Amino acid sequence: MKFTHSKHAADLLRLRASRKPDQRAIGDNFVFEENLGAKRVAHFEAFDGDDPGLIPHATAYFFESIQGSIRTHIPSTFEAVNAPALMSAGIEPNQRIARLECIDDALNRSGTDFAALQADPRDAGLLGPLLRIMNGYPGARPAFACFRAEVAGDLKAPDWLPRLIARLGLGHFAVKSGETKRFALMSYLARDVIESTALLQPFAIPTVLDGGCNSFFFPAPPGQGFGYAVDLDPAAKRDFVREFLHMRITWDARQVDRFGEVTGPNAPVALPSARDAHLHRLRTASGRPNYGETMSPHVDA
Numbered sequence: 259m260k261f262t263h264s265k266h267a268a269d270l271l272r273l274r275a276s277r278k279p280d281q282r283a284i285g286d287n288f289v290f291e292e293n294l295g296a297k298r299v300a301h302f303e304a305f306d307g308d309d310p311g312l313i314p315h316a317t318a319y320f321f322e323s324i325q326g327s328i329r330t331h332i333p334s335t336f337e338a339v340n341a342p343a344l345m346s347a348g349i350e351p352n353q354r355i356a357r358l359e360c361i362d363d364a365l366n367r368s369g370t371d372f373a374a375l376q377a378d379p380r381d382a383g384l385l386g387p388l389l390r391i392m393n394g395y396p397g398a399r400p401a402f403a404c405f406r407a408e409v410a411g412d413l414k415a416p417d418w419l420p421r422l423i424a425r426l427g428l429g430h431f432a433v434k435s436g437e438t439k440r441f442a443l444m445s446y447l448a449r450d451v452i453e454s455t456a457l458l459q460p461f462a463i464p465t466v467l468d469g470g471c472n473s474f475f476f477p478a479p480p481g482q483g484f485g486y487a488v489d490l491d492p493a494a495k496r497d498f499v500r501e502f503l504h505m506r507i508t509w510d511a512r513q514v515d516r517f518g519e520v521t522g523p524n525a526p527v528a529l530p531s532a533r534d535a536h537l538h539r540l541r542t543a544s545g546r547p548n549y550g551e552t553m554s555p556h557v558d559a
Contacts, residue, residue: 259291259466261312263303269312279529282553283473284313286533290550291466291477295342301334302467313471320470325399335400335468335503336457345461345483345502351449355504356406356413356515358422359442360431364391372440376517385511393508400468400503402426404487406445408499413443419518425499427488429474429529433522445515451504460505468503473529476536479544486543490527492535498543530554 261267273285307318323334334340365372368387375384404426406413412421419441423431433439451460462468464485469475478485484500530553537550 259288259294259299261299261303263310265310266303266312266315273312279553280473283529283533284471286551286553287466287469287473287475287477288312292480293343293463293465293477294467295340297339297341298334298343298465298467301339316467316471319467321397324468325397327396329396329398331398332457333398333400333468333505335462335465336460336505340462340465342480343463343465344459345463347458349448349452349461351447351452353448354406355403355446355448355451356409357401357403357444357446358426358428359392359444360439361388361392361442361517362440364388365440367391372517372519379514379517380511382511385514389509389511389514398506400462401506402464402469402501403504404499404501408497419520420524423520423524424490424494425487425496426501427474427476427490429490429527430472431520432527433520433524435523436521438519438521440517440519442517443515444509444513446507446513450513451507454507455505457505462503464501464503474527476533476540479540479546479549482544486536486540488532488536490532492532498539 261270270285270288273281274289276282276285301323302319305315305319305323307315325331326333336344365388368391370384370388375381375388378384409422409425412418412425415421422443431439463478463483464475466475466477474488474490476486476488484502487499487501489496534552534554537552541547541549
């Protein structure tokens, strides 16, 4: 991804020269991104943000152009301006999808008893208020998701939740000492996404613009057809999990798979090592040995 805006280009150089791993990672993501066409890049640069700095500009673009403020908003992620990253309209409707939702805010706002919910996750009286809060959030932020079959082995394990958080690269769900986060695993069909919208292509390859300047995201080389989640525990040597975006849908009780919670502190993530391991796997998968650049020689872990 190349910028014409001189301030963005200068900021990008500073990010990539940073000794802070998260800043370097964000800079690298902009440089490595190749699934964005010229029209989406121009759309991004033409966006009228209040701050010309790259990260503030990307953040404002994410909230206004991608998430939006109303439920009926169509993210630029799924518009023609993002055509190179849109996935085939022929995705198999019966493919089962999985998504992890952090529900702490919805629990608090709905007054739902989480222990009771875990004991009986099919209780309509408990699910109804919770789902109404979850469905009532404004905007139409695209949902990061994966195919459930690719994490089926993790879901059979007693520690399925921390395994899933690590394997899907959800580093922003880090839990501090004494803190607990609660989650709902949603399981649904591609058909549920397809039938919820008039869009012909409601699935997309995640790009650097769609993740909100997330250092745990890593753009995939073009031609893969999907993104790939960064496994935060590369020593586990697990297979890639393909990740993709889809239009936000309205949840119903049938799509709730299970609930879980994690209490901190969680193991710290060595971001440079995790990204380097992911990069080497991407190079092998794509047949591009020169794709991207490692972090470890240049950044303190």
